[in-house]
Amino acid sequence: MSTDYQQAREALGLRLRELRLAAVDGRLTGAGLARRLGWPQPKVSKLENGRQTATPDDLRAWADGTGQPEAYDELLARLRGFESHIRxxxxxxxxxxxxxxxxxxxxxxxxxxxxxxxxxxxxxxxxxxxxxxxxxxxxxxxxxxxxxxxxxxxxxxxxxxxxxxxxxxxxxxxxxxxxxxxxxxxxxxxxxxxxxxxxxxxxxxxxxxxxxxxxxxxxxxxxxxxxxxxxxxxxxxxxxxxxxxxxxxxxxxxxxxxxxxxxxxxxxxxxxxxxxxxxx
CATH class of the missing domain: 3.30.870 (Endonuclease; Chain A)
Incomplete structure (x- = not known):
């Protein structure tokens, strides 16, 4: 996988972590967000650390789950940006x-x-x-x-x-x-x-x-x-x-x-x- 691609994936992961920590109803742990979304806890960790590429559905669920649905468009734009190069x-x-x-x-x-x-x-x-x-x-x-x-x-x-x-x-x-x-x-x-x-x-x-x-x-x-x-x-x-x-x-x-x-x-x-x- 290219260095640029991995860096972009890690940057998206950092943004996801920011949203989790700034959840509207209080700071969420990774385990807490995973339970809320019905995901296995390792998935949250992999996304935040750039070890798994999020899907648009993942980003929608993350934005909604942290009480910040308005962040979805920004997250999707980030994803589309590096996916346009790595398909x-x-x-x-x-x-x-x-x-x-x-x-x-x-x-x-x-x-x-x-x-x-x-x-x-x-x-x-x-x-x-x-x-x-x-x-x-x-x-x-x-x-x-x-x-x-x-x-x-x-x-x-x-x-x-x-x-x-x-x-x-x-x-x-x-x-x-x-x-x-x-x-x-x-x-x-x-x-x-x-x-x-x-x-x-x-x-x-x-x-x-x-x-x-x-x-x-x-x-x-x-x-x-x-x-x-x-x-x-x-x-x-x-x-x-x-x-x-x-x-x-x-x-x-x-x-x-x-x-x-x-x-x-x-x-x-x-x-x-x-x-x-x-x-x-």
Missing amino acids: SWRRQLSSGHKPVQDAHLAAHADATVLRGWETSMIMGILQTPDYARSLFTRYAELQRSPRDTEEAVRSRMRRQEALYDPGKRFHLLMWEAALHARVCQPSVLAAQLDRLHGVVGLDTVDLGIVPFGAVLKIPPATPFWIYDDQQVVVETWHAELWLDDTDSVATHLRVWDALRESAVYGAEAQRVIARARQGL
């Missing part, structure tokens, strides 16, 4: 995958120059419907989230319309491992690789593959997107990080440049894709 999958997927896909659809629509790096699967902007369907099903199982697979697939396919927008440029990099990952049936992966082979010729797409045998300046680690060299989206198992501070963007641009030096393009990239296809 946990638990919260994002509470209504299924489609809202997440819609958020990325909007981000892609607003950007002109997009850079993407992927290590373990074909990136969403290039996926076939069957390949995407397989991934959404597997992630729903992992995250135990509502299944809205077909709606999510349709949203992901709409995102791909941007590939044919002459006003946009996609600079995409993938590690060769993404071409071999058996995250779907072999026939689905075969069709996906055929699709990827054809993308190489699009005038809006600059697709590079980093082969297994390439000399690497840095390890092929976490995937990310960079929008207009101003915002970075990094995906982890816990959350998506939406970063827009200058240092984070600059770091990811350096990572991008280092990875690009190891990539192959054009006909050579197509040969790498073809080898993976033949391996099926």
